[in-house]
Amino acid sequence: MALVSNAEYVKIIKKLYGTTMYVDESMISDEVREIVEKILYEIRMCSVNLTMFTSIVNGVVEGLINAGQSIGSEVVDSLMRSKDFAFIENTAKNFGVGFFTAYFNTWIDVLFRDQRSTICVNTAKLNWKSALAIALLGI
Structure with a gap:
């Protein structure tokens, strides 16, 4: 069973696509994930x-340390792992679903505020929009 609930995936999709794509929990499949x-x-x-x-990861880790959390190097290593294709599940497994949700929201908010990184977000969203829409429909 997945650690991250369908509701969390719905939040991620809505954060990325807003109202341009309809999604609810019943539409989340392994393919959508x-x-x-x-x-x-x-x-x-x-x-x-x-x-x-890198800046965002360092900021999150610094914030956790300042909040009195004991953070080891494995946190930074895990968040920076560039070849991690199961980022959502692995982050939730290692640090908890609440941490992943807060981290994701902060990360996307920061990316949307920077014009250069907005290009990264928009390109990835557009590259996968059709495939995601089809997967959400179960086709």
Whole structure:
């Protein structure tokens, strides 16, 4: 069973696509989960090249340390793992669903505020929009 609920995937899709794509919990399949992972992977790879991802990870870790959390190097290593195609599930497994949700929301908010990284988000979204829409319909 997946650690991250269908409701979390719905939130991710809505955060990325807004009202341009209808989604509810009953539409989340393994194929949809895989496509969402691929979208986030492409965004991470593009934003790593812009050093945005590194800055965000460092900011999140610094914030957790300042909040009194004990953070080991495995946190940074896990968040920076560039070849991780199961980013959502692995982050939730390693740090909890609440951490992943907060991290994802912060990450996307920061990316949307920077014009260079917005290109990363929009390109990944457009590359996978049709495939995601078809998967959501179960076709």
